[in-house]
Amino acid sequence: QVQLVESGGGLVQAGDSLRLSCAASGRTFSSYAMGWFRQAPGKEREFVAAIVAPIVWSGGLTGYADSVKGRFTISRDNAKNTVYLQMNSLKPEDTAVYYCAAGEGAIHLRVEAQYGYWGQGTQVTVSS
Numbered sequence: 001q002v003q004l005v006e007s008g009g010g011l012v013q014a015g016d017s018l019r020l021s022c023a024a025s026g027r028t029f030s031s032y033a034m035g036w037f038r039q040a041p042g043k044e045r046e047f048v049a050a051i052v053a054p055i056v057w058s059g060g061l062t063g064y065a066d067s068v069k070g071r072f073t074i075s076r077d078n079a080k081n082t083v084y085l086q087m088n089s090l091k092p093e094d095t096a097v098y099y100c101a102a103g104e105g106a107i108h109l110r111v112e113a114q115y116g117y118w119g120q121g122t123q124v125t126v127s128s
Contacts, residue, residue, distance in 0.1 A: 022100030
């Protein structure tokens with residue numbers, strides 16, 4: 001069982017930066033791939049970024065949606081059971097509820113159904 005708690009959302013202006021954090025419970029954090037998804041009003045939830053489980057690949061392999069590539073960076077601190085999403089050059093279209101997710105083992109990082117655990121979400125609002 002894994003419990004995920006996101007933090008770091010807020011209201012910012014276009015061009016600003018935010019860092020989201022997701023703290024995970026449990027002792028097997030390194031067994032889980034970690035992902036960030038987002039859902040904007042009236043839209044389906046979409047993949048943002050993910051990082052593989054260290055037991056699968058120790059080099060910190062990551063994946064990003066094209067819309068955030070070059071602006072967002074996902075990282076994980078396995079000693080702190082925490083995954084981060086550094087968001088730079090934010091745009092109004094980045095406005096959404098951002099969800100942290102955990103999927104055990106080797107999963108398809110971009111596939112929402114591969115993640116078995118989800119946080120409650122944190123709101124990010126970017127004004128123009």
